[in-house]
Amino acid sequence: xxxxxxxxxxxxxxxxxxxxxxxxxxxxxxxxxxxxxxxxxxxxxxxxxxxxxxxxxxxxxxxxxxxxxxxxxxxxxxxxxxxxxxxxxxxxxxxxxxxxxxxxxxxxxxxxxxxxxxxxxxxxxxxxxxxxxxxxxxxxxxxxxxxxxxxxxxxxxxxxxxxxxxxxxxxxxxxxxxxxxxxxxxxxxxxxxxxxxxxxxxxxxxxxxxxxxxxxxxxxxxxxxxxxxxxxxxxxxxxxxxxxxxxxxxxxxxxxxxxxxxxxxxxxxxxxxxxxxxxxxxxxxxxxxxxxxxxxxxxxxxxxxxxxxxxxxxxxxxxxxxxxxxxxxxxxxxxxxxxxxxxxxxxxxxxxxxxxxxxxxxxxxxxxxxxxxxxxxxxxxxxxxxxxxxxxxxxxxxxxxxxxxxxxxxxxxxxxxxxxxxxxxxxxxxxx
Ligand SMILES: *Cc1c(COP(=O)(O)O)cnc(C)c1O
Numbered sequence: 001x002x003x004x005x006x007x008x009x010x011x012x013x014x015x016x017x018x019x020x021x022x023x024x025x026x027x028x029x030x031x032x033x034x035x036x037x038x039x040x041x042x043x044x045x046x047x048x049x050x051x052x053x054x055x056x057x058x059x060x061x062x063x064x065x066x067x068x069x070x071x072x073x074x075x076x077x078x079x080x081x082x083x084x085x086x087x088x089x090x091x092x093x094x095x096x097x098x099x100x101x102x103x104x105x106x107x108x109x110x111x112x113x114x115x116x117x118x119x120x121x122x123x124x125x126x127x128x129x130x131x132x133x134x135x136x137x138x139x140x141x142x143x144x145x146x147x148x149x150x151x152x153x154x155x156x157x158x159x160x161x162x163x164x165x166x167x168x169x170x171x172x173x174x175x176x177x178x179x180x181x182x183x184x185x186x187x188x189x190x191x192x193x194x195x196x197x198x199x200x201x202x203x204x205x206x207x208x209x210x211x212x213x214x215x216x217x218x219x220x221x222x223x224x225x226x227x228x229x230x231x232x233x234x235x236x237x238x239x240x241x242x243x244x245x246x247x248x249x250x251x252x253x254x255x256x257x258x259x260x261x262x263x264x265x266x267x268x269x270x271x272x273x274x275x276x277x278x279x280x281x282x283x284x285x286x287x288x289x290x291x292x293x294x295x296x297x298x299x300x301x302x303x304x305x306x307x308x309x310x311x312x313x314x315x316x317x318x319x320x321x322x323x324x325x326x327x328x329x330x331x332x333x334x335x336x337x338x339x340x341x342x343x344x345x346x347x348x349x350x351x352x353x354x355x356x357x358x359x360x361x362x363x364x365x366x367x368x369x370x371x372x373x374x375x376x377x378x379x380x381x382x383x384x385x386x387x388x389x390x391x392x393x394x395x396x397x398x399x400x401x402x403x404x405x406x407x408x409x410x411x412x413x414x415x416x417x418x419x420x421x422x423x424x425x426x427x428x429x430x431x432x
Contacts, residue, residue, distance in 0.1 A: 016159075031058030034413050036397060044397045047407045047421055052218065052250050054281030056329045057412040063280050063325040070321035079107070079314040086320035093327045094274070094287060097259050101268050104295045106288045106307075107315040111249035111275035112145025114286035115211070118271045119149045120309055121290060122209040122243040125297045128305045137199060137210040137242070139175040141220035144211065144247050153211050155220060158380060171199050171207075177223035179359040180348075189229045193236060200240040209243030209270075214261035215363055218250040221377070222368035222406045224361045227265035234267045243294065244269040249286070253277035254330060254337035254411060257364025264364075270294055278319075280326030285319035336411040340365040343415060344407070347422035356429045368406035371429065378402045387428055394424045 004011070014025060027039040034057055036044045046054065056063070074084060091105040108117055119136070126133040136153050144150040151160050152167040160167065173196045176188040200207065214230055217223040237244045246269040251261040255277065258264035262272060270293055275286035298307050313319075330337075344367035351357045351369060359370040375381045384400035391398035398405065398421075407421060 033057040034410050034417060042395070044392070044395055045409075045413075045417060045421065046397045047391075047409050048397060048399050049408055049410050050281060050397075051276075052255075052408055053276045053279075054410050055253060055277045055326060056280050056333060057410050058281070060280060060329065062329060063282050063322050066321045066325035067282060067318050070318050074317050076313065076316055076318070080310065084315070084317055084320075086317045086324065087315040090320040090323040090327070091287075093324055094289060097327065097330075098272070098289060099260070099263055099268060101291045102272065102289045103292050104290050106290070106309075107320075108286050108288065108311050109313055110145075110284050110286055111247075111273065112147040112150045113311065114249060114273035114275050114288045115144045115150040115153070115245075115247055116147055117288040117309060118211070118245045118247075118273050119153065121271060121288065121294055121307065122245060124307065125243055125294055126208050128297045128300070131205065133205055133208045135203075135206045135208065136170045137173055137196060137207055138170045139212050139217065140172050141175055141177075141217055141223060142211075142213060143217070143219035144213075145249075173199065175212075175217060175220075175223055176225050176229055177217070177361075178226055179224070179361040180352075181360075185226065189226070189232070192229070193232055196233070196236055200236070200242075204240060207240070207242055209245055210237055211245040211247060214246045214248065214251060214265060214267070214269075215256050216251050216261070216366055219379075219401065221370075221379075221401050221404045222361065222366060224363045224366075224368075227267075230261075230265040230267050234269075243271065245271045245273065247273045249273050249275045253326075254333070255365050255408070257338055257341045259330075278326070279322035280329060282322040282326075283316070283319040285316065285323060333411040337365050340411070340418075343418055347419065350422070350426060351429070354426075354429060356432060365411065366406060366408045368404055371400075371403040371405060371432070373403045375403070377404070383432070387432070390428045391424060394427075396421055396424060 028036050029039055030037045034045050036046055094105060095102060106117055108114055123134050138153045140155060142154045144154045148166060153170055156164060174192045176192045178185040246262055248261055252274045256264050262269055271290045273288050279285050298305055341362055341364050344362045348360050348362060348367055351360055356372050357369050358372055361368050370377060371383055373381055373383050379402045381402035383403045387400050387405060388398060
């Protein structure tokens with residue numbers, strides 16, 4: 001028998017992992033509520049909602065039942081020439097909770113493809129009108145996914161290095177990140193807008209659109225900006241006719257304390273990308289939702305103006321059923337995601353003058369701080385690994401982004417559980 005056919009052979013290749021040097025992955029046996037149970041009985045409180053997807057706690061019976069019932073009736077069907085109730089019901093449910101100007105829902109499978117779809121829509125929107133506007137304005141430190149298009153509009157980093165020559169050209173503009181007690185944010189916002197306007201003035205017909213993670217840049221380090229900035233950005237984008245794309249793959253579905261960041265910021269992007277929380281963390285699904293301005297540029301007798309994009313599992317009925325059930329639970333959990341910001345703020349106050357801490361920030365259900373370190377702030381900063389392990393020993397799943405520690409828990413976490421996590425954070429930082 002070949003080695004790779006033997007029973008002891010480990011066949012899996014994990015994400016973002018140097019397999020040779022990384023510790024052996026922990027086996028999860030089950031998960032319930034905010035808790036994961038590992039193979040040898042250890043329990044972990046999931047403070048990152050399992051990469052930001054889980055909203056209502058793990059293995060929620062309402063979503064599990066919805067998937068089961070859907071599976072017994074219609075598990076999957078081709079979505080060209082056919083439609084089905086779960087797809088329509090979820091689309092209507094999304095449009096009900098999204099700002100009123102959104103009107104059309106295009107499904108795909110994950111956050112990266114939701115972004116790919118948005119980029120392709122924006123480029124073809126212009127092409128269908130006979131204009132070759134195809135570049136994008138993007139933000140420093142942005143993260144939009146791991147496929148080529150979504151990598152192209154994100155920051156260049158260790159994630160993109162090997163592929164950089166295949167990524168299309170974009171222009172970066174500064175993201176005016178802010179934090180509690182920041183007294184120069186108004187200036188930094190003005191500078192950012194100035195850079196953007198400079199780009200647009202110099203090249204008025206170069207850019208198809210602008211793409212951003214509104215209010216919170218996730219993977220780039222939980223950098224947060226103010227709603228006021230997004231409003232000014234929108235004015236500028238309208239002045240130059242840009243297609244505005246909000247990547248709300250992480251910020252959607254209550255994360256920012258409102259249903260969507262665009263609602264909290266009182267802005268009206270042309271396109272919004274949704275995924276992560278859309279099924280409550282049960283199944284891969286995403287939606288790229290647009291307004292009539294975009295849709296109408298494709299709606300024509302000319303077959304060349306159609307949007308030629310699709311995926312095998314598009315609008316998978318099981319995913320849609322999970323999405324519908326999760327939307328129902330969102331209504332139940334609304335007080336929880338709306339109130340979490342005040343809890344975070346209360347517990348973060350303890351870290352105000354902590355000698356190891358800077359740039360404390362909070363937006364809705366997401367709280368973050370930067371640990372002062374002799375190394376550069378960023379994903380490869382080593383202190384994060386140490387902190388991750390200490391949290392693990394104390395019974396918490398926490399995954400710092402380099403030297404940025406953040407909490408992004410399921411909405412059902414109790415106040416006591418949250419207090420416990422902050423208590424542990426304090427102990428770790430006191431002793432680091
Ligand atoms: C996670 C994420 C993506 C990519 O989503 P995947 O489902 O991992 O492909 C895109 N944009 C943002 C803002 C994200 O947080």
